[in-house]
Amino acid sequence: MSATLAPPSSSTGPVADASAAAAHASPTAASDASTPATASGPLALQAGTAVLIAASCLVFSSLAAGRLWHTDLWDHLNYGKHLLQTRSSVVTEPLLPLAAGIRMVNIPWLAQLSMKLTETSVGLAGLQLLSALCGSLAVFLVAHKAARISRSTLAGLFAAVIFFAVNRHELQVIRPQLAGLVCYCITLVWALGSQTHSIRHWVGFVAMFALWANLHGSFAMGLIVLAAAVTGRAVDVFLRSRCIAVTLGDHRLHRNLLLLQLCSVAVLLNPNGLLVYPEIFAVSGNANTASMFEWQPLTLRLAHGQIAAAVLAAAVVCLRFSPRPVRCTEVLIFAGTGLLAAWSARMLNWWAPAAAVLVARHLTAVLRPQLDRLRFRLPGRPSLAWTTLSLTLIALSFAVSPLGAQLRTGTPPSASATLSRETPIATARFLREQKNLPAGIAWIPAEWAGFIMNQTQLSLPSMVNLHVHLIPEEVWSDYLRINAGSADWVNLLDEYGINLVVIDKRAQALLLKRMRDSSDWQSLYEDRQAAVLTRRKPL
Amino acid sequence: MTSSRHTRQRQIVSARTMLIVQAIFLGGLLIAWLTTTSSDRRILAAAALSRPYPLDAFPRTDTAAVVTPLYDQPDLVTDQQLAAVLKKLIPRFSRSHLRPNLIEHALRTWGGQVTFLNPDAISGPKMVEFLTDSARHLESWDGKAKPLLEDTPEGIHVRFGEDSASSVHHDHALAALTEAAIPLSSNVFTARRALQLKHVLAEALRDFRLDEGETEWSSLSFALWLSPDGIPQWHNGAGRNITFDMLVERLVRNHKRMGVCQGTHRIYTLMALLRMNEQHQGSLLSPESVAIAEKWLLDVRDLVAASQFPDGSWNPGWCYGAEYQLHIDPTEKISKRVIATGHHLEWMSIAPKKFHIPADQIQKAAQWLLTNVQNTPPSEIDQNYTFYSHVAKALAMWRKTSPAEFWTTYRQNHPAAETFDTPASTPTPAATAH
Numbered sequence: 001m002s003a004t005l006a007p008p009s010s011s012t013g014p015v016a017d018a019s020a021a022a023a024h025a026s027p028t029a030a031s032d033a034s035t036p037a038t039a040s041g042p043l044a045l046q047a048g049t050a051v052l053i054a055a056s057c058l059v060f061s062s063l064a065a066g067r068l069w070h071t072d073l074w075d076h077l078n079y080g081k082h083l084l085q086t087r088s089s090v091v092t093e094p095l096l097p098l099a100a101g102i103r104m105v106n107i108p109w110l111a112q113l114s115m116k117l118t119e120t121s122v123g124l125a126g127l128q129l130l131s132a133l134c135g136s137l138a139v140f141l142v143a144h145k146a147a148r149i150s151r152s153t154l155a156g157l158f159a160a161v162i163f164f165a166v167n168r169h170e171l172q173v174i175r176p177q178l179a180g181l182v183c184y185c186i187t188l189v190w191a192l193g194s195q196t197h198s199i200r201h202w203v204g205f206v207a208m209f210a211l212w213a214n215l216h217g218s219f220a221m222g223l224i225v226l227a228a229a230v231t232g233r234a235v236d237v238f239l240r241s242r243c244i245a246v247t248l249g250d251h252r253l254h255r256n257l258l259l260l261q262l263c264s265v266a267v268l269l270n271p272n273g274l275l276v277y278p279e280i281f282a283v284s285g286n287a288n289t290a291s292m293f294e295w296q297p298l299t300l301r302l303a304h305g306q307i308a309a310a311v312l313a314a315a316v317v318c319l320r321f322s323p324r325p326v327r328c329t330e331v332l333i334f335a336g337t338g339l340l341a342a343w344s345a346r347m348l349n350w351w352a353p354a355a356a357v358l359v360a361r362h363l364t365a366v367l368r369p370q371l372d373r374l375r376f377r378l379p380g381r382p383s384l385a386w387t388t389l390s391l392t393l394i395a396l397s398f399a400v401s402p403l404g405a406q407l408r409t410g411t412p413p414s415a416s417a418t419l420s421r422e423t424p425i426a427t428a429r430f431l432r433e434q435k436n437l438p439a440g441i442a443w444i445p446a447e448w449a450g451f452i453m454n455q456t457q458l459s460l461p462s463m464v465n466l467h468v469h470l471i472p473e474e475v476w477s478d479y480l481r482i483n484a485g486s487a488d489w490v491n492l493l494d495e496y497g498i499n500l501v502v503i504d505k506r507a508q509a510l511l512l513k514r515m516r517d518s519s520d521w522q523s524l525y526e527d528r529q530a531a532v533l534t535r536r537k538p539l
Numbered sequence: 540m541t542s543s544r545h546t547r548q549r550q551i552v553s554a555r556t557m558l559i560v561q562a563i564f565l566g567g568l569l570i571a572w573l574t575t576t577s578s579d580r581r582i583l584a585a586a587a588l589s590r591p592y593p594l595d596a597f598p599r600t601d602t603a604a605v606v607t608p609l610y611d612q613p614d615l616v617t618d619q620q621l622a623a624v625l626k627k628l629i630p631r632f633s634r635s636h637l638r639p640n641l642i643e644h645a646l647r648t649w650g651g652q653v654t655f656l657n658p659d660a661i662s663g664p665k666m667v668e669f670l671t672d673s674a675r676h677l678e679s680w681d682g683k684a685k686p687l688l689e690d691t692p693e694g695i696h697v698r699f700g701e702d703s704a705s706s707v708h709h710d711h712a713l714a715a716l717t718e719a720a721i722p723l724s725s726n727v728f729t730a731r732r733a734l735q736l737k738h739v740l741a742e743a744l745r746d747f748r749l750d751e752g753e754t755e756w757s758s759l760s761f762a763l764w765l766s767p768d769g770i771p772q773w774h775n776g777a778g779r780n781i782t783f784d785m786l787v788e789r790l791v792r793n794h795k796r797m798g799v800c801q802g803t804h805r806i807y808t809l810m811a812l813l814r815m816n817e818q819h820q821g822s823l824l825s826p827e828s829v830a831i832a833e834k835w836l837l838d839v840r841d842l843v844a845a846s847q848f849p850d851g852s853w854n855p856g857w858c859y860g861a862e863y864q865l866h867i868d869p870t871e872k873i874s875k876r877v878i879a880t881g882h883h884l885e886w887m888s889i890a891p892k893k894f895h896i897p898a899d900q901i902q903k904a905a906q907w908l909l910t911n912v913q914n915t916p917p918s919e920i921d922q923n924y925t926f927y928s929h930v931a932k933a934l935a936m937w938r939k940t941s942p943a944e945f946w947t948t949y950r951q952n953h954p955a956a957e958t959f960d961t962p963a964s965t966p967t968p969a970a971t972a973h
Binding site for chain 2: 092101254255261273274275281474478491497
């Protein structure tokens, strides 16, 4: 590639890259062109798109059939319930007595409200549907972008598989983050694509970021992607022109920068205003999160760590042998989110889509000669038949989902079929039926606190829940010591005036043993999964 | 060609567009700032500067409120008996390696104004000086200890719980200075700066954490300083909104055996909170918190009434009520009973009658204390000065006076009152740290 003093035109983006690659590809490549539908009307889809929709429907069905996770989903529903009851945003933590007075910047209030309204109106199956919709939409966006910039449906399928494999763990957990993931994928595919700036894009992005800041704190990841688009563009232009003046005068760079500014100010349209910015750092930098499994560094001991390592190795090999040029933006996003994931396993959520697009794109380019020999080609012409097929698949996926079954039969699925096996359904039912539980704070495993508080109509205040960044450090530390069955458990329970303890027999075996040995505590309830103990003489 | 130029022109960001976006960006930030509450602005500023949340409540008055005793009962303790007790509690400590904990107890008992005629005794102003001037503290420790007063960017932190040269409890020094009626404008000297007591209070309000081990002294100090101005809440350095209602919840939540001095300071502080709230027209506590505190104190009253030993004393098992006998330790030192009995009489001296145990039980407790003090050699009292200081204060308060006020009057008619047969002894750290 020869150097030029002229700024790269807008056609030097990935579309141009794709065109160039397509020019090298033989007409028999296993690819289709994602050109706009023309002859068959705007509703006509290409066969490749239909294939990707089919793949996304599989993801949808898989996620919709998944059980509701027993952890922080219920905390979010509890906050959503509180929002519905009070009809006002929270200022300080409202549900945990030990977190009273602590400022709560409840960024995902809109997601919590939506989740609660969904649960109230159509039941738990509605939450499964919401989760599956978000997950499959994110997968489709990533797969479609990979297919589009590679001009290969196979690349889209590669991307879908990689994304799902790396991020399956996060996709299965229903939380506001899934809504954030959809917004993130929209931003990502724009940044990794042609970075067009039509009126639709300007308005759409500003509106989406305003919405995003009310759904989840991951809007910061979106801003990082936009910032990467600005930086990446600047570096790309400079590397081509070797001239700072040309770089600074680049029009797309200007537009990217303006879009970043507008989106960063759009997120201020939320009940907490400017506070959403420091809140992001407050959560990730909170000392309590260090003890949370998912916030710890990604390691090869974790299954998703091993998958991520394999994808990383594949990415390195693909980049080494790929004939396609590498854009600085994709490198920045891939490396930046990768470093974040190494720092904290939870950040894998943001690396997965970037890695999926990058690997799929370059893997397809590496395999192009072999694929050409297959002489298999999907019909390239858009057709309403593919649209019909796609809609049928979507309808079928919905029909076989738990909500679809509920609407067909009129009977909601049972809790045991909907909730994860770790959910303490029987224990919560027992506690709900008790009329004279001892007063005061209860010690409940943080993972179960949301569910048990939810099932007991918030009448059983828990020492903690999984919003650990809102819990005072001393309280969280003491909670962990009790959880581990520390020898000073008696003092710790006395310290907080705890009269009722719910035990996960698998996780708190030592604590249960110690409590059983104590004459001050008596068993109130026990099943295979859990035990409930109370003081013989409540404080 | 024309189309290409047209496309290129569309791609150019005009200066006007650039300015409009900058206006939207800056205007958005400005509007967001203007619509942010003052409390949230402080959070933002603190986060931006990596500093603690700035203090948003502080007393306007220079002197703290006083929890006055309610009863004058000469039948409980006569002038002669009180004088005999007070004489044994005159602070005659060695000036070398003087522990702040001793001075804090002596100051709390005698106040900052008292002047003793005996040169061995440490008068009030000297006690205040020791606690508020690092030079005096370091002088006593031959410059080999860490200063008691530590500079922080925003105020002064009183070192506690580290060694013999530090205070024992968080905010105990502040509480002692507060109860001794030292004004906020009093000078406080760290090793580097000359500040005032208000900087100690400000730091205490900032570094207070609701879930730290001991909140009794902090809560008492805050109530005495903030109640005169009717300030029911403030934000600590972490930005947490602390209310006196939360302090009540915190003080009543533990098992009653827990807390400083066998849990008895929690009772004193709660009673002081109720008194301050009543004194300032309910500005400190909500009716719900008053009800919670009263219920808890009535419960304490019943436990105390049921757990008194036949001789009139209490042991650390008072919180088990009638089952106190199950918690008797045969090897227990008598000083443990002095702690429980002295402290119970102390909080009852500021409590309305409905929180009292029957009068004959109070009488028996006072008699036990008087007999104990009378029979205990001065050297042993000196060894357990911090425990006995509460006895002296409690008995004085049951005469509706203070040790300093009573002693000053008493001394006028008894010129030899401060003459001692034995020299002063130095208490050991183990016996005095409580």
